[in-house]
Amino acid sequence: xxxxxxxxxxxxxxxxxxxxxxxxxxxxxxxxxxxxxxxxxxxxxxxxxxxxxxxxxxxxxxxxxxxxxxxxxxxxxxxxxxxxxxxxxxxxxxxxxxxxxxxxxxxxxxxxxxxxxxxxxxxxxxxxxxxxxxxxxxxxxxxxxxxxxxxxxxxxxxxxxxxxxxxxxxxxxxxxxxxxxxxxxxxxxxxxxxxxxxxxxxxxxxxxxxxxxxxxxxxxxxxxxxxxxxxxxxxxxxxxxxxxxxxxxxxxxxxxxxxxxxxxxxxxxxxxxxxxxxxxxxxxxxxxxxxxxxxxxxxxxxxx
Numbered sequence: 475x476x477x478x479x480x481x482x483x484x485x486x487x488x489x490x491x492x493x494x495x496x497x498x499x500x501x502x503x504x505x506x507x508x509x510x511x512x513x514x515x516x517x518x519x520x521x522x523x524x525x526x527x528x529x530x531x532x533x534x535x536x537x538x539x540x541x542x543x544x545x546x547x548x549x550x551x552x553x554x555x556x557x558x559x560x561x562x563x564x565x566x567x568x569x570x571x572x573x574x575x576x577x578x579x580x581x582x583x584x585x586x587x588x589x590x591x592x593x594x595x596x597x598x599x600x601x602x603x604x605x606x607x608x609x610x611x612x613x614x615x616x617x618x619x620x621x622x623x624x625x626x627x628x629x630x631x632x633x634x635x636x637x638x639x640x641x642x643x644x645x646x647x648x649x650x651x652x653x654x655x656x657x658x659x660x661x662x663x664x665x666x667x668x669x670x671x672x673x674x675x676x677x678x679x680x681x682x683x684x685x686x687x688x689x690x691x692x693x694x695x696x697x698x699x700x701x702x703x704x705x706x707x708x709x710x711x712x713x714x715x716x717x718x719x720x721x722x723x724x725x726x727x728x729x730x731x732x733x734x735x736x737x738x739x740x741x742x743x744x745x746x747x748x749x750x751x752x753x754x755x756x757x758x759x760x761x762x763x764x765x766x767x768x769x770x771x772x773x774x775x776x777x778x
Contacts, residue, residue: 485560492559496549503542507534586763592770593763597646600770601777610771613764617756618772626775631730631751636775639727641719644776648716650769656755659719663748664703672699677741680704683712683724686737 480488510533511518519528556564563569592606600606615624621632628634633641641659642652668676679696682688701710707720714722721729730749731740757765 480561482561485562487560489559489562492553496546500543500546503534503539503546507539510534589761589763589767592767597650597766597770597773600767601774603770606767607771607774610767610774613760613768614771617760617768626772628729630732631749633729634727635772637727638776639722639725640716640776641714641721641729643716644773646769646773649772650765652753653765653769653772654755654757657719657751657753659749659751661744661749663746665746667703668699668745672696673742673745676700676704676745677738680712680723680741680745681738684726684737688738 511531513533515532516530518531520531522528553559554564555566556568558564588609592600592609595603595606600610614622614626618626622628622635623632626635633639638644640648642648642657664676665673675692675696676699677696678688678692679694679700682690682693700708700712704712707718708714708723709720712723714720721727728737728740729751730744731737732743735743756768760768
C-alpha cells in the first residue's frame with residue numbers, strides 16, 4: 475500500500491501503470507474471443523506442435539472466459555474501494571495502518587488494566603509471580619526471542635540472559651534501563667593501529683586472561699598493547715566495565731565466538747574489525763507497564 479508521502483508524479487505513474495495492465499488484460503481476452511475462427515469444438519489444430527503435441531483450435535471455455543472477466547471486474551472494484559492506485563486511498567478510506575491502530579486501541583482497552591496492575595508491583599515481586607512470568611514470557615517470545623532465542627540463551631552476538639554475566643549489569647534497574655533506552659556498543663577496529671603483528675600479540679594476551687592456551691612470548695608483547703589501547707574500557711585486569719558495556723575478558727563467556735572459529739581466531743576477528751552491537755529501545759514500542767513486566771521476566775531468568 476502506498477502512503478500519502480509518495481510524490482505526486484510517482485503516485486500518478488503507479489496508478490497509470492496499474493490501470494494499463496488491467497485494461498490490457500481485458501483487451502487481450504476480448505481480442506482472443508473475437509478472433510476465434512471456430513465457435514464450436516473442432517478437430518482443427520492451431521498449426522504447430524510442441525514436442526510432438528498439437529493443440530486444437532477450440533474456442534475459450536465459457537466458464538474460463540466469464541471467470542477472467544469477473545476477475546478483472548473484481549480488480550477494478552477493489553481499486554475503487556481500497557488503496558492501490560498511488561495515493562488514492564479508496565472510497566472506504568481503509569488502510570492497513572489504520573486497521574492496526576484500531577486493533578491496538580481495542581487491545582489496550584481490554585488488556586491495559588491487566589498490565590497496569592502488574593506495573594504497580596515491584597520487579598522482584600513479579601519475578602516470583604507465576605501469572606506475571608507467564609505473561610512476561612509471551613512478551614519475551616514476541617519481542618526478544620528472535621535475537622536471544624526462545625530459551626533466552628542467546629546466540630552469536632546476542633547475550634545469554636540466563637547466566638550471571640551481564641554487559642551492562644543484571645540488577646532490575648539496569649535491565650529495565652537496557653529495555654527502556656536500548657544499548658549501542660562501539661568496539662573500534664584496531665587493525666590500522668596495531669597491524670597484523672599487534673593483532674596477533676594482543677589476541678594471545680586476551681585469551682591468556684581466561685586461562686586459555688596461548689603463546690607466552692606473543693602474550694607478553696600483547697600486554698603492552700592491551701594496557702595502552704584496551705584497558706580504558708576493559709580495565710587493566712581485563713574484568714570489563716559495565717558502565718560502558720565492555721565485557722569481562724577473564725571468564726569463559728565470549729559473545730562473538732564464531733561457531734566455526736576458535737576463541738583465539740574470534741578475538742583476532744573482533745580486534746581487526748571491531749563490533750557495533752545494537753539493542754533496540756523497547757519503551758516506545760511496548761510502553762512502561764509492559765517493559766516493567768518484561769524486566770521482571772528477564773530478571774527471573776538469571777535468578778537460580
